[in-house]
Amino acid sequence: MMSRCAAFVLLLALGIEIQLSHATEVSVNTTDNKLCLYANLMVNFSVTYEAAGNKSETAEFELPDSVTTEGSTCGNTSSTLKLHFGDGHSWIVEFSKKDKTYQADSVIFSYNLSDSTIFPNAASNETKNVTVKPHITDVGMDTSYSCKSKEMLQTDAVNQTLWNVLIQAFVSNGSKSENITVCAADVPATTVAPTTNTTVVTTAVPVTNSTAPLPTTTPTPPLPLPNIGNYSISDNGTVCLLANFGLRVTFTHGEKSQEMNLNASVTAATGSCGVNSSELVLSSDILTVILSFTNESKKFKLHALNVTAKSSSGAVLTEANSSLGLWEAAVGSSYMCNKQQDYNITDVLTIHTFDLRVQPFGVHNGQYSTAEECFLDSDLSFLVPIAVGVALSFLIILVLISYLIGRRKSRTGYQSV
Numbered sequence: 001m002m003s004r005c006a007a008f009v010l011l012l013a014l015g016i017e018i019q020l021s022h023a024t025e026v027s028v029n030t031t032d033n034k035l036c037l038y039a040n041l042m043v044n045f046s047v048t049y050e051a052a053g054n055k056s057e058t059a060e061f062e063l064p065d066s067v068t069t070e071g072s073t074c075g076n077t078s079s080t081l082k083l084h085f086g087d088g089h090s091w092i093v094e095f096s097k098k099d100k101t102y103q104a105d106s107v108i109f110s111y112n113l114s115d116s117t118i119f120p121n122a123a124s125n126e127t128k129n130v131t132v133k134p135h136i137t138d139v140g141m142d143t144s145y146s147c148k149s150k151e152m153l154q155t156d157a158v159n160q161t162l163w164n165v166l167i168q169a170f171v172s173n174g175s176k177s178e179n180i181t182v183c184a185a186d187v188p189a190t191t192v193a194p195t196t197n198t199t200v201v202t203t204a205v206p207v208t209n210s211t212a213p214l215p216t217t218t219p220t221p222p223l224p225l226p227n228i229g230n231y232s233i234s235d236n237g238t239v240c241l242l243a244n245f246g247l248r249v250t251f252t253h254g255e256k257s258q259e260m261n262l263n264a265s266v267t268a269a270t271g272s273c274g275v276n277s278s279e280l281v282l283s284s285d286i287l288t289v290i291l292s293f294t295n296e297s298k299k300f301k302l303h304a305l306n307v308t309a310k311s312s313s314g315a316v317l318t319e320a321n322s323s324l325g326l327w328e329a330a331v332g333s334s335y336m337c338n339k340q341q342d343y344n345i346t347d348v349l350t351i352h353t354f355d356l357r358v359q360p361f362g363v364h365n366g367q368y369s370t371a372e373e374c375f376l377d378s379d380l381s382f383l384v385p386i387a388v389g390v391a392l393s394f395l396i397i398l399v400l401i402s403y404l405i406g407r408r409k410s411r412t413g414y415q416s417v
């Protein structure tokens with residue numbers, strides 16, 4: 001009864017909060033009325049300004065939910081989102097495209113000090129501008145950028161706080177993508193085991209009929225698949241190690257687990273090649289992965305793995321195992337596994353690979369040699385369900401036969417009476 005009551009109070013509190021802070025949702029269309037830029041976000045501003053009497057004042061306000069988008073443009077390689085609000089204020093984001101990603105190059109915030117509702121007693125009546133660079137980078141093409149965490153953009157006079165951000169620039173086919181690029185701050189999503197009572201609250205939230213758009217109330221989205229990295233190591237100018245794969249790691253602590261993707265677009269590959277051992281070191285913003293390969297009796301394998309992760313709380317986790325025997329194949333060939341593979345590295349660490357191909361020894365002309373495919377990929381894996389089926393039918397036949405024999409025996413029993 002108590003917990004139900006508490007959940008109700010919590011819902012009520014959430015409802016009120018939703019009413020207080022609205023997200024700003026805007027769409028920009030091309031001239032032929034197709035969606036080309038979408039944004040749904042919340043921004044808080046804190047501006048210090050000089051007031052009459054040589055005093056310093058601070059104004060705090062939010063980006064209102066009613067804004068206009070005049071002057072916004074969508075181009076092939078650059079786009080601009082212009083939001084006008086209040087009495088002559090504007091908030092402008094410039095996006096640019098490069099290769100398969102896009103980013104926000106700058107945020108230009110203009111505020112009109114002659115707006116006395118926001119800046120009472122301002123000494124000046126000019127419009128001031130501040131330009132900052134947000135961390136909205138490496139957003140995959142045709143994906144939305146999502147960041148529920150707060151991002152602070154600071155300058156001397158102005159602080160801007162962005163949160164619950166969902167933005168897609170360069171929308172290609174007129175509709176927003178369901179695929180998202182999650183910001184680094186959101187990534188080490190802590191998944192709480194669904195057995196705890198907290199689920200009562202999280203599952204109840206999306207049911208509320210609030211006016212706020214969905215993205216602000218939905219729980220942290222599941223991690224998208226990691227992107228596939230292509231890594232190579234050269235020795236004296238010639239490629240000696242090749243690897244490509246997508247990597248996700250899971251750290252498990254009791255009932256809690258943390259999942260992180262290795263973001264290939266911000267990963268640097270270093271390492272070394274030897275005759276009997278080669279090493280590949282992948283370093284990204286939050287993960288460092290060291291893969292050690294050995295070459296023994298004409299076969300290579302992944303012998304050791306060391307994963308170091310920085311969690312959102314700043315804690316550093318390291319897990320290593322140096323007695324592995326994964327990805328084994330003949331030297332002179334490569335190892336390949338396109339299907340997702342999950343490996344328990346330690347009690348705490350599990351890794352998941354996607355579209356894996358590696359060749360740590362004997363690379364010629366910078367190209368992979370013939371692949372030895374993993375069992376999951378192989379043509380033989382279809383035999384498994386067949387074998388199970390055969391075994392099952394065999395069992396059924398066996399049961400049937402013993403039943404028939406049993407019946408016949410009991411019938412002979414009757415006749416003899």
Ligand SMILES: *[C@@H]1O[C@H](CO)[C@@H](O)[C@H](O)[C@H]1NC(C)=O
Binds near residue numbers: 035
């Ligand atoms: C943009 O286009 C969509 C249809 O593609 C339309 O529903 C929407 O109202 C348009 N928005 C604006 C601001 O014109």
Ligand SMILES: *[C@@H]1O[C@H](CO)[C@@H](O)[C@H](O)[C@H]1NC(C)=O
Binds near residue numbers: 044061062150163
């Ligand atoms: C944004 O501002 C509103 C009111 O001005 C305040 O209630 C809210 O806590 C602020 N949010 C953040 C993240 O600063």
Ligand SMILES: *[C@@H]1O[C@H](CO)[C@@H](O)[C@H](O)[C@H]1NC(C)=O
Binds near residue numbers: 054
């Ligand atoms: C205003 O304050 C500045 C320092 O903050 C000072 O240098 C200046 O003399 C003051 N002007 C007046 C008119 O008080």
Ligand SMILES: *[C@@H]1O[C@H](CO)[C@@H](O)[C@H](O)[C@H]1NC(C)=O
Binds near residue numbers: 125126
């Ligand atoms: C500021 O406003 C005052 C009156 O409101 C006006 O006299 C003055 O010219 C304005 N200054 C500028 C720079 O526009």
Ligand SMILES: *[C@@H]1O[C@H](CO)[C@@H](O)[C@H](O)[C@H]1NC(C)=O
Binds near residue numbers: 110128129
């Ligand atoms: C700020 O930008 C606006 C337009 O974006 C411009 O009209 C204004 O002159 C700029 N102000 C300053 C002080 O640069």
Ligand SMILES: *[C@@H]1O[C@H](CO)[C@@H](O)[C@H](O)[C@H]1NC(C)=O
Binds near residue numbers: 046058156
């Ligand atoms: C901006 O944030 C910093 C750190 O939180 C704070 O020291 C500063 O006073 C803030 N500036 C404004 C204009 O709010």
Ligand SMILES: *[C@@H]1O[C@H](CO)[C@@H](O)[C@H](O)[C@H]1NC(C)=O
Binds near residue numbers: 142
């Ligand atoms: C999402 O990404 C997957 C794989 O990258 C792709 O197959 C799918 O078409 C994408 N969906 C949308 C709506 O873009």
Ligand SMILES: *[C@@H]1O[C@H](CO)[C@@H](O)[C@H](O)[C@H]1NC(C)=O
Binds near residue numbers: 003196
């Ligand atoms: C979960 O709720 C049940 C009753 O609804 C209660 O008995 C139990 O102690 C709660 N568990 C936790 C971890 O709060």
Ligand SMILES: *[C@@H]1O[C@H](CO)[C@@H](O)[C@H](O)[C@H]1NC(C)=O
Binds near residue numbers: 207208209
């Ligand atoms: C939400 O509101 C819509 C109409 O605005 C209504 O049809 C729907 O039943 C409501 N859902 C809930 C869960 O109250």
Ligand SMILES: *[C@@H]1O[C@H](CO)[C@@H](O)[C@H](O)[C@H]1NC(C)=O
Binds near residue numbers: 236
């Ligand atoms: C590096 O390559 C150059 C020419 O390709 C060769 O002369 C040199 O001996 C090589 N050095 C090593 C350490 O293999």
Ligand SMILES: *[C@@H]1O[C@H](CO)[C@@H](O)[C@H](O)[C@H]1NC(C)=O
Binds near residue numbers: 307
């Ligand atoms: C794993 O690598 C880190 C540095 O990246 C190092 O400090 C640590 O000792 C290594 N652990 C093992 C068991 O090799």
Ligand SMILES: *[C@@H]1O[C@H](CO)[C@@H](O)[C@H](O)[C@H]1NC(C)=O
Binds near residue numbers: 342343344
């Ligand atoms: C990995 O560990 C989990 C539990 O810790 C277990 O359920 C799973 O079967 C293990 N997988 C392999 C391949 O050993």
